[in-house]
Amino acid sequence: MSAMISRPKGTEDRLPAETGKWLQVEKVLRDISERFNYREIRTPIFEHTELFTRTVGETTDIVEKEMYTFKDRAGRSLTLRPEGTAPVGRAYIENGLHSGPQPVKVYYIGPMFRYEKPQAGRYREFVQYGAELLGSSSPLCDAEVIFLAIEICNTLGLTETTLHLNSIGCPGCREGYRKALTEYLGAREADLCDDCRRRLGRNPLRVLDCKNETCRAILAGAPSMFDYLCAGCKEHFETLGKLLTGMGMTYRIDPSLVRGLDYYTRTVFEVKWPPLGAQDAILGGGRYDGLVEALGGPSVPGVGFAIGLERLLMAVEKGKNPPQGWERLDCFVCYVDDALACGALEIANRLRAAGVRADFDQLGRSLKAQMKQASRYEARYAVLLGPEEAARGVATVRSMDEGWQREVRLERMEEEMLSLRQR
């Protein structure tokens, strides 16, 4: 045997035993999205690197150290997408969706890639579901998108979630706040942790969510973003709050919620599910009014969020109605000697054509072993085909659950299995 090749760090094989659960969760996501009138969009897995450096931000962790960037054979710099919003913005412009009816409401499900050190709930290849609403700056949209997110969680049985909400203002008022914060922190620079001293020069807002104790103490007296919000941003935030409350939703205003992507404006939010442990944010999102323009399109606002499906699935499995993810086989066709293998294949194929989930032995095993296999597939029924029955044009149908068995004419087999399956 040659040396074994293992999967790359931070990736996962999804085996048949679990893909059923994924399909179930994905189906819920699609159904709810369509009900909210979001349509699926599929964009490339890789994009020009600049798409992300321009929108996500040069100083963010994602761009600084987490991107899978490579040169193709023609020397172009490409990047495996680390997130889904910028590609949607690009596609929106490139396909002229801004010239069609607004708003544009889309969702996606697909793999994202970030070069991080893996741990529980964090992978280098992970799957995100995302919903994006472009073309309106109304807080109604923020509210709808957040409601959609919570609706997904509730439908999947995740009721103990907490919604964290904040406003980071527009570029205008954020600049004022940034100055004030930089000034305040600059005066206390010596007491900040190493990380925060570095952040101070590059991206001072990031100091806000530092967990270091002394940094937190310093931040307690720091100026608050809320005092610097312009009239428009303030009104937007307050209206959103009223809308959420009106929909019966509870949320926590969390001034430390900053989010690690530069394109966010005004609303940012996160939904956490504490039982998950360290990586307990199952979804996050916000408003991005400058994104489309930054990509060379018209000035079009947008708002959206993304769910990490691995985390969502971990939570759902710990939650109230975990997906079972395995469907029983309807019928396993057994044959008594090799000469009848062809007959078994024919019966199985006829059942399949009739819509019955059917299989038969392909290893030439003993009848006993075939029955065992039928058990392993959790088949509801076994069909036994022996020489005597074959000669008489019948086969034995056995209920694997109840143990009874009876003869059925071969030409009636589809009909019989279909009606048995109804029970």
Added chain:
RNA sequence: GUGGAUGUAGCUCAGUCGGCUAGAGCGCCAGGUUGUGGCCCUGGAGGUCGGGGGUUCAAGUCCCCUCAUUCACCCCA
């Protein structure tokens, strides 16, 4: 990038103070029943003890290095 934990059969794990040919349960294959699954019984296959080096008469066990996995920090989904 930093720190901790763990690497023994397909899976979950025992393996004492360094000492025979490295074990169990589950799973897999076969037989017990020449045409019948689950339960039970019997047998079988399956291991470079992550890899490399060192100490020793002797290493799964001790030491060093390395790789991988995992958890946490950072950050995020």
